[in-house]
Amino acid sequence: MRWFGGFTPGGPTRSPEGARLIWSDPPLWAAGDWPERYVRTAEGNGRRLAVFGPCAASSHDLDRALYEPGPFGAGRMWSGSYAVVRQGQSGDTEIFTDPASALPLYTTRFQGGTAWGSSSRALAALGSGGIDTAWMAAFLLDRQNPAPRRSAWAGVAPVPAGSRLLLKTTGSASVTSWWSPSRRSYEEVVPLVAEALHEGVRARVEGVKVSSDVAGIDSTTMAVLAAQHGLVLGLTAHPDGVTEGGDMRYARQVPGLDHAEFPLRRSHLPFTPADLELPATDGPAPSSGLWASFSGQLLAVADRGSFCHLTGDGGDNLFLSPPVHLADLARSGRWVRMGRDALEWSQLRRESPWPLVKAALSGSVARLHRPWMTRPQWLTAPTAEPVTPPRDADAVLIADLRGAARAAAADVELAAALGLELANPYFDGALLDAVVSVPAEDRFSVRRYKPLLVDAVGGHLPEAHRTRVAKGVFAGDFHRGVRMNLPYLLTLADGRLAAAGLIDPGPLRAALHGVALGARAVWPPLLAALTAEMWLSAVESEKPVRWSPAREETR
Known part of the structure; x- marks a missing residue:
């Protein structure tokens, strides 16, 4: 089990068994098998800094970050999914969480101090180790955004994404936000998206054997970007006996990959018990019901020598916008654009535009976002902690990506149990920062499929992938x-x-x-x-x- 954490300065001197101490007073540790490139440190003039996770920052960037007021030495966000820990001359410790929640952090109270770490399950072992039933009830209602101030474990609280956790030598702990969305033009953002994707992939694949899903445009983009740094094993799953058409036809058009195919047999159907037991994770993993096929595919690439496996998870959350911006357009009185987009969306879906228009005029972002969302009949437990619904299209994008990234962290744990690093560059904070800065109506399109992604990196893809408007479904x-x-x-x-x-x-x-x-x-x-x-x-x-x-x- 790979994770990291520490304690309040002056607090208890405890660490998980088998952990490696990065520094003491207060203790900072790394538990499990961490690649050297994912635990990087810098020191100078009584200051210390550690970065955990894939990060594109140079050594010079880390040295500068020792003295900057924010978490980044260059003033602009580094690509990757990581947390920054910094201790000043006073002994106070700052922990900066990533904006996308791809590397969630948690805290718990212990012996009058605060323990923090990247594993809620590990921190729960300091206390009762019990499940938080209120969180579980919220998860059963909405698995994407369950109880934001709780974790799956009683007494363990999440540190909000994009936040600064300050642990002072006096024993106090406080949380403030360090990240918020900005506003840029579409033209400004295209090169930023390209840079974030290139650097995010590079930070993960340089110097290691890599595999990647090759299916839709999202995963194929990961594969071709990784191929700039070495040979990539491209894996495409397909129904057993069906070796033509669908994702297979597109995958075979991608040059420069070592192509591999994974036939999905009856034994790989969802919910089929696997030969390997499902590993324990911090929270319910999205791939739990797919464990037979998920573990089979990961073991297949691991047997071919892969150390890091790239996925396209998060690409839909970032680049495939639902029509939630209609409420923003109605709020600002842009009726013509609202009506046009509602009509085009309804024609695409072959449904009436009037429910969309009604929801937009009433400002119901939730109905535009997830109209199917209702309380399931089988849920009997009360959900006492209501989640504030997103107020606009930007908030929807952020909430969607964070919810998917938090859930995907459990899939990363599943892969780690098999000895494989699962990499999801679409959940990188720098990429979220770039995409959400584009006005919502410019991110939305029914005429082009994922235009921002294609404009940023489409030149690396074959023409068939740039113009593809769908992907295989199961x-x-x-x-x-x-x-x-x-x-x-x-x-x-x-x-x-x-x-x-x-x-x-x-x-x-x-x-x-x-x-x-x-x-x-x-x-x-x-x-x-x-x-x-x-x-x-x-x-x-x-x-x-x-x-x-x-x-x-x-x-």
């Missing part, structure tokens, strides 16, 4: 997976969530029977319940992290 596989594994899934419905009084298993079983018969399903709440149950089983069988008094020697 919705039918989920129905077949439920049908084939229905007895197993019904036992999940009667499992730990039901025993805790969080759900009523009857409606959940009825929904599963309906899906098995081919009924149309609203998948997010159904997947939330199944994923949560799988996760509870995994953490129940895993031993908690053990803590010991911190060692006094430094690295």
